[in-house]
Structure formats: structure tokens, C-alpha cells
Amino acid sequence: MNTYKLNRNKCIYYALLITFCLSTSCVSNKKIAYFQDIQTVNQAQLENAIKFTEPLIQSDDILSINIFTLNPQSGTVVNQAASTPTLGGNTNNSLSTQSTGFLVDKNGEIELSLVGKVKVAGLTTYQARELIREKVSTFYKEPNIQLRFANFKVSVLGEVSSPSAYTLPNEKVSILDALSLAGDLTIYGRRDNILIVRDNNGKKEFARLDLNSSNIFSSPFYYLKQNDVIYVEPNKRKVSASNSAQIQTISVVASVISVIVLAIANFK
Template sequence: MKRRLSNRKLINCFILVAGLLLASCETTKKVAYFQDISAAQQSELSNTAKFTEPVIQSDDILSISIFTIDPTTNMVVNQVGSQAISTSTGSTSALGATPPTSGFLVDKNGEIDLSVVGRVKVTGLTTYQARDLIKEKAAVVYTNPNVQVRFANFKVTILGEVARPASYVIPNEKVSVLDALGLAGDLTIFGKRENVTIIRDNGGKKEFARLNLNSKDIFNSPYYYLKQNDVLYIEPNKGKAASLNTARAQTFALIGTALSVLIVLITRI
């Protein structure tokens, strides 16, 4: 009886160790980024991915500031702007907080309503083009106005095997895949680096693309730079399943040990 119980414990231990070894082998494979870059190429690699400035769409929120010679006028215009819309986006900022989003909402007609300046159609324009248009209209009312326009809700969502999956509001229009993953705390050890999926809304249709973080070709991809509302999904690798199996094996081992102790106690009664 004792020998049989001892053999059972040895089998349980073997299953546990084997599971740990399999998980370790799987999760340490293909962990490093850009593995195909040789030492000779490190100083020659160039980024040829083309950055396209995002255009303003309906339901975007714009942060708009108009500065004039009269500081009193500045206060009136920009105070109205800060109160134009203030709604919680449920997103995480680049600093990790969850602030409300303030700014001018682009309505269904593609227009924003500015104090004194009036309604301005901005859909289809970049923030630079919108700035020039607003400056032109503001010059009718103000002397030499200085206008600043940026997105207040440039959002990307990162899901799957990252340290901090969430939606992130980024105060910058030029955001790369690597920037976004950095905000999310990088991939976990179980993230599939050779198969990162990007989901993009293109004119009401969903567009899918896959990127390989193990390859330098990512720097040439048209999806290297993200657009507002892009979604990144990092698929779990086989190591994730192995880790779950290891946890299951540990549970079985504990159950087996408990049963063995119970049997010993019963036989001694």
C-alpha cells in the first residue's frame, strides 16, 4: 500500500514538473522583438512607414484655443470652449488617469459652434487645415488671432495579452503601434508577437491587418502608425494554455495528495 501511494505521488510530481517545463519552453520562444535585424543592419535600418494625418470626423471632440491681443477676450472664448462638452469617455489617458473629455463636439453635420466666430464645418479636414479655417473666420472679429486645434479624444484600444488592456486617449496624432503597446505596459510573456491584429474603421467598414513584431518589416507597414479608434488585439500563445494546464495539474496533484492522506488515515483506523 505504501509503495503504491509513493508511486502515485511521484506520478503527480512528474506531471507538475513536465507542465512547468513545457510552459517555460513555449513562453520563452520568440519573445524578443525584431529578431531578423542583424548587427550590421542596426545602424542602417530606416522607418519608411508613411504617416497620414488623421482627418476630423463627426463625434470627434476638438480642443480649440483662440488667443488674441486682448487677454479678456481670450478668457471668454476659451472658457466657453472648455465648457462646450465635458463627458467621461471611460478611457484611460496616457498618464493612466480617467479624466473627462472637454472640447468642442463635431456634430452630425460635421460642424462645431464657436463663440463669436459661429458655426464652422470641419469634417474631412486635418487639425492644421481646421486651424487655418478657424483663424480665417476669427480674423473677421479679432485682430491677429492665434489658433490652436488638436484632438481631445484621439483614442486607441489595446486588448488581449498586454499588462494593462484598456482604451487610451492620447494627446498626440502621430502614434505608432510601439507607442500604443508602451502605454499598455508591453505584451505579457504569453502575447503572440508574430500575430498582432489591428482593427480599423474605414468609412463604416471594418478593416483588419496583422503585424509581426518579430520582424523589421513592421517599420514599412502602412499600419505602423495608428488612426483614431484603432483597436489592437494581442492573441495568447500556446504558453498561455500550457500555464492553465499547469495550474490544473497542480490542482489535480493537490487533490491526489489529499486523497492519499485520506486513504492512509482510513487504513489506520
């Protein structure tokens, strides 16, 4: 093959390569896998880094409280509470379920029949349970108290399969649990820049987590708190696909390159 044909073939090859890159935005998939450095992490250090802190009760929380006594009927008066709508975990983000519970008011208090107002804000569910047990013991002998969040809700938005608000049955929930409920990230979601928005006593806190790194396990945001918001940012490929102006530009450039390629191929 002479030098002219070799150079012509190289021109055709590079022109087609440029066209392909422009049409696909040349996005690398090397950052799709989670925890890529997990094999280099010392297991003992990793276990010590993962710590769960019980969430504290805040104003506007809804608590499910059940009081059981030796006489089952005697606890029904205290257990009565208004039915309060809570967000269900579904793709329509609608008020779909009814949750019976006690609303924590702006003063951080709940009001129980017979007992009256009880200050629970700033306490864990365990501490609140023991406090209510102490107050109820005035009226009932050896009461059994069950207390949990009725509206432990996290919202998952952005590039996930099923973005929604999810009401969870327990307090120990990690970001991986929440993403699993949402059907995991789509292929367009950025795994290295997950945003967590947290409301801490009326103040917003923000954190960025990298699912590609094992450092996520030592983050104070690894375990979620009630009303946390998780936002998965779209990657460059999704942004490019959504930008109609850029798509039109790519089409024009690709057409010009195609004409050039044909001209070179037919040139003698």
C-alpha cells in the same frame, strides 16, 4: 553497463521528457525577442519606409480649440465649450477625466460662438486650424489658434500588463508607443500576430503585425489613428493553461507515465 540497463535508463529518460513536455506544453521562447531581423535591414530603406500621415478629423471627435487675441478676454466667448467626459488611461477603464472641447457632429461640423458652424471633418488639425483662423479673423485681428484632438484614444486589449483605453496628448503615436503605455506584452502574448482594428469612415479595417519582423516599420498601421483597437492574442501556452479539461488530461497521462517508469525501474 549492460544493454538491459542502458535501455531501461533510456526508457526512464524519454518518459520523464514526455511528462515534462506535456506539463509545460513544449512552448518555444524563440519568438519572444522583437525585430529579430533588424541587423539585415538596410538603414536607408528602413528610414524611407517609415512615413507618418496626419489623422483626419471625423464625426464624434472632440477638438480642443483655444483662440488667443491681443485682448485675452475677447477670446473667451469663442473658447467656451461643454465639458465632455473622455476615457482616461487607467486599468479600470473608467470615465475618469473631464475634457473641454468641441464635439464634431454627424455632419462633420463644430459650432463656435460668434463664428457659427464650421465644417472640419476630413481635415487635418492643421487645416482645421487655418480654416478657423480665417473665419475668426472677421471678428479679431491676427488671432492665434491652437487646435488639437482632445480624445485621441487607442484601446489596448489582450495579453498586455495593463489593458485599457488610453487618451494620448499627440497625434503621432506608433503601435510601440501604445504597447509601452500598456506595460508591454506579457510572456503569454503572441508577438507575431498583433491585431489592429481601425474605423475608417464607418468601415472596419483589420491588419496583423509581426513584432518579430522589421517589416512592421513599413506598415500603414505602424502609426495609429484615433480610436484604433490593438488586440494581443494569447499564445498556445496561455490557452493550454486556461483549458482545465486539457490540464486534467495531462495530469492523468503524466500519472500513467510515472507508473510505467516506476515499473520499468523496478523490473528485474
